[in-house]
Amino acid sequence: MLSFDLASLHAGIVDPEMDSMRILSETALRFPDALSFSSGAPYDGNHDLSALTFYIDRYIKHLRERGVPEARITRLLFQYGPVNGLIQDEVALMLKRDEDIDVPAEAIMITHGFQEAALVALRGLFTSPDDVLLAVSPAYVGIRGAARMLDIPVRGVAEGPEGLDPQTVAETARAVRAEGKRVAALYLVPDFNNPSGTVLPRAARQRLLDVAAEEDFVVLEDNPYGLFARDGESQPTLKSLDTRRRVVYLGSFAKSAFPGARLGYLVADQEVTEPSGTVRTLAQTLSKAKAMFTVGSSTLSQAVIGGYLVEHDHDLRSATRELAAVYLERLDTVLAALDEHFPAGGDHGVAWNTPRGGFFLTLTVPFTADLAAMERSARDYGVSWAPMTMFHLDGGGEREIRLGFSNLAPDAIREGIARLARFVTDASKDGATTTPKHPAPEIPEGQA
Known part of the structure; x- marks a missing residue:
């Protein structure tokens, strides 16, 4: 019976980094009880079969x-x-x-x-x-x-x-x-x-x-x-x-x-x-x-x-204004929840950027934010996110996570950030603060 060694297939199949999209899309299936900030799925509350x-x-x-x-x-x-x-x-x-x-x-x-x-x-x-x-x-x-x-x-x-x-x-x-x-x-x-x-x-x-x-x-x-x-x-x-x-x-x-x-x-x-x-x-x-x-x-x-x-x-721009308002409300909810759980001047070691739209923002954290940490967060704390190392092309992002908020209602966002705050606190205490290969990026002035 024909079989293959993985190494015998095309480099794009062999490369473990090519699993990023699948991992992100399947995280919600693996941890169905976790609130998911790990994907950029669009809002689906406006879908109508009759349409x-x-x-x-x-x-x-x-x-x-x-x-x-x-x-x-x-x-x-x-x-x-x-x-x-x-x-x-x-x-x-x-x-x-x-x-x-x-x-x-x-x-x-x-x-x-x-x-x-x-x-x-x-x-x-x-x-x-x-x-x-x-x-x-x-x-x-x-x-x-x-x-x-x-x-x-x-x-x-x-x-x-x-x-x-x-x-x-x-x-x-x-x-x-x-x-x-x-x-x-x-x-x-x-x-x-x-x-x-x-x-x-x-x-x-x-x-x-x-x-x-x-x-x-x-x-x-x-x-x-x-x-x-x-x-x-x-x-x-x-x-x-x-x-x-x-x-x-x-x-x-x-x-x-x-x-x-x-x-x-x-x-x-x-x-x-x-x-x-x-x-x-x-x-x-x-x-x-x-x-x-x-x-x-x-x-x-x-x-x-x-x-x-x-x-x-x-x-299409006019047709999507209500949808845009949904996303902007969710962005504002994420930013407000982050401000609440990681107040300015605290010693939590957390910072983030403040985009004016879109589906994502980036959080800098005081521990190595890899797939193992993400899995622990989803399994034990009920909240998932995406490691930024998946997105850097030449290394970097070891202490950064991407938060996708587009398909979470405001109440779920607030609960999800509360769960994330508990995980960040515990991950920092547990000594998951190994020195990354690349330093965390500077957060520009005006960001939390």
């Missing part, structure tokens, strides 16, 4: 109003659909209205969430073993996993209290070039980065685009949380500021609609000239990769999301 059929019907009505023949509508929904998707027109209108991103439908690919969008973009842009991906560090675990599966080397660029420093990005790109390699792309989440919650200021966004042009790389902008800023505090996306087509924009409907649709999109309006002289968008050209990965995205999922966009006049 699924409503939005599908709404999209079918929309197609009929556009004059699409009945036989074609039936084929579009029941058969394999176009590789790059059915709802590019609707997404293009949404992007123009919500983000001031003005691109043709041909520049949009509908994908199976962010993860496939990232895989497709990386596969198309990285052509040599000497091509390097720069990524904000700490970073969402999915980008490192996607790069690992494609054998793409990743170089972390440490962020500060306001996200990436463009000058540091430029210096890192030059250092890579001095090694005889090439930076092909930079990945970042400029709005409420997962896991840290940082927001890149507008001036830094503009400067980062200049650096991308000067150092000749593509920016992969991931924006799952930008809709959930406080009123009047939204920043322009990098793509909306991009006059030189340096940005490939990666979006998802997981947070704004619902994750079960497994639907995202890639915006790549860069021109690609074929040997015949034909000019197509990069999104159209990358369809070859998508066809080999997944053939096409679910037409039923697209119908639901398409109907949602049509019903809300392609104004």
